[in-house]
Amino acid sequence: MTAHESLGERLIQQGISRRAFLKFCTAMASMMALPPGSAMAIADALSKTLRPSVIWLSFQECTACTESLTRSYSPTLESLIFEMISLDYHHTLQAAAGFSAEKSREDAMHNAYGKYLLVVDGAIPIKDGGIYSTIAGRTNLDLLQEVAKGAAAIIAVGTCASFGGIPNAKPNPTGAVAVSDIIKDKAIVNISGCPPIPAVITGVLAHYLTFGELPELDDLGRPKSFYGETIHDRCYRRPFYDQGKFAKTFDDEGARNGWCLFELGCKGPTTHNACATTKWNGGTSFPIESGHGCLGCSEPNFWDAGSFYSALSMPAGALKLGTAAAVAGVAVGAAVSVANRAKKQAAQSAHRTATIADLKE
Amino acid sequence: MNFPPIHAQSTYSVGNIRALMNEIVACLEKLDRDDEIGMIDLNSLPFSPGEYEALRQTLGQGEVSIRIEAIGPSEIIETHYPGVWWVTHYNVEGDIVADAIEIAWLPQIIRSQPEDVRAGLARLKAQLNDQD
Numbered sequence: 188m189t190a191h192e193s194l195g196e197r198l199i200q201q202g203i204s205r206r207a208f209l210k211f212c213t214a215m216a217s218m219m220a221l222p223p224g225s226a227m228a229i230a231d232a233l234s235k236t237l238r239p240s241v242i243w244l245s246f247q248e249c250t251a252c253t254e255s256l257t258r259s260y261s262p263t264l265e266s267l268i269f270e271m272i273s274l275d276y277h278h279t280l281q282a283a284a285g286f287s288a289e290k291s292r293e294d295a296m297h298n299a300y301g302k303y304l305l306v307v308d309g310a311i312p313i314k315d316g317g318i319y320s321t322i323a324g325r326t327n328l329d330l331l332q333e334v335a336k337g338a339a340a341i342i343a344v345g346t347c348a349s350f351g352g353i354p355n356a357k358p359n360p361t362g363a364v365a366v367s368d369i370i371k372d373k374a375i376v377n378i379s380g381c382p383p384i385p386a387v388i389t390g391v392l393a394h395y396l397t398f399g400e401l402p403e404l405d406d407l408g409r410p411k412s413f414y415g416e417t418i419h420d421r422c423y424r425r426p427f428y429d430q431g432k433f434a435k436t437f438d439d440e441g442a443r444n445g446w447c448l449f450e451l452g453c454k455g456p457t458t459h460n461a462c463a464t465t466k467w468n469g470g471t472s473f474p475i476e477s478g479h480g481c482l483g484c485s486e487p488n489f490w491d492a493g494s495f496y497s498a499l500s501m502p503a504g505a506l507k508l509g510t511a512a513a514v515a516g517v518a519v520g521a522a523v524s525v526a527n528r529a530k531k532q533a534a535q536s537a538h539r540t541a542t543i544a545d546l547k548e
Numbered sequence: 549m550n551f552p553p554i555h556a557q558s559t560y561s562v563g564n565i566r567a568l569m570n571e572i573v574a575c576l577e578k579l580d581r582d583d584e585i586g587m588i589d590l591n592s593l594p595f596s597p598g599e600y601e602a603l604r605q606t607l608g609q610g611e612v613s614i615r616i617e618a619i620g621p622s623e624i625i626e627t628h629y630p631g632v633w634w635v636t637h638y639n640v641e642g643d644i645v646a647d648a649i650e651i652a653w654l655p656q657i658i659r660s661q662p663e664d665v666r667a668g669l670a671r672l673k674a675q676l677n678d679q680d
């Protein structure tokens with residue numbers, strides 16, 4: 188496996204048809220919240236892209252982030268995602284162990300210094316010199332600082348790497364912190380969630396490969412295309428919220444009628460993530476659709492933010508909602524794709540091929 | 549305790565279908581007038597349970613249905629309204645990986661791709677040479 192051949196060349200070698208690749212890019216466009224018509228342009232850009240070297244460091248974590256990603260698609264589509272990158276170091280997935288594993292990390296760093304992507308899952312303990320989590324005799328803190336130096340960008344996968352997550356929850360015995368608490372001089376994308384939505388992980392990777400830069404971020408460093416709206420903004424139970432129809436227990440009439448779970452502790456109104464539309468398990472459903480409120484796992488300090496089952500203390504009025512807003516919500520949802528299309532007309536035109544530059548506009 | 553009868557909420561619509569139908573009308577007009585393709589990504593819409601199925605029923609099935617096998621199946625049907633195609637891509641396990649309404653004369657994915665045509669041509673020539 189070499190990092191120097193383009194993705195297009197690799198696919199041809201493996202007998203993957205352009206049409207199959209186009210299908211994959213259609214799924215990618217949808218993940219990246221780009222207009223679906225942009226698949227062709229993405230396919231063109233991706234097939235010419237050189238596969239970047241990726242070093243994946245796992246610190247204080249439970250491996251659910253890796254599980255989320257590797258179980259995101261069937262083996263064949265998933266392997267296509269891994270074809271897009273040269274994954275040179277990942278504890279859980281690599282065959283190498285011990286000294287040879289650490290050597291592969293050093294080699295990857297040396298060969299692509301300044302260019303590799305660093306993916307981190309897990310928080311970093313810094314109390315007592317960081318001794319509470321070590322790999323090959325070195326503290327997580329030390330490893331992160333060393334590997335971050337040569338990285339083009341850092342992707343913090345999961346709430347632990349993004350905000351400290353559960354290791355950072357009270358009383359935080361190990362002094363766990365987020366990547367961004369330690370590294371201050373690199374571009375960092377936070378893909379929060381416990382675990383994060385697999386499509387968001389692959390969507391961010393695809394964005395970086397397609398456009399050669401990280402996607403636009405919100406004030407907490409999360410990609411806006413996935414974290415721009417709250418669960419509540421896109422929740423299909425929202426009309427019930429606006430009508431004041433709330434389930435009061437998990438088995439009352441309201442619960443059975445699918446009413447809003449706000450009073451049962453739903454954190455949807457303050458949680459930014461794409462679960463309500465992207466959903467889970469291959470698009471099957473998401474927690475609220477299964478009858479349980481949102482836990483708010485993609486927000487900082489979600490574990491310490493009070494009981495999962497007590498209603499948010501914020502007054503409902505502060506959300507600036509009403510029946511009018513709910514109706515507007517639906518209209519806005521549809522209008523977004525119209526606006527997108529107007530803006531990205533180039534991508535949609537039957538006669539002009541959209542380029543990556545068009546999509547960047 | 550005496551609960552009032554429970555009604556299944558699966559037919560409850562939050563209004564997505566009407567909004568979508570209006571958008572499809574606008575797209576069809578553009579296709580007819582300006583030859584412009586329209587696409588609506590269904591994965592990004594907050595459907596309530598049952599709404600997706602209701603949209604399927606509303607659009608119905610027209611004259612054409614096509615199946616592609618490329619890393620899992622893809623189903624392409626022309627709906628009851630010519631020019632309005634429903635394009636669903638699955639992975640090999642049968643999960644939907646992309647789902648869109650495409651308003652076009654012919655969905656993009658159906659055409660043979662130049663790269664594939666060239667590769668096929670090379671294979672065909674090699675086979676002919678082998679037989680010589």
Ligand code: SF4
Binds near residue numbers: 422454475
């Ligand atoms: S409070 Fe929760 S269940 Fe209710 S509408 Fe908002 S996100 Fe949906």
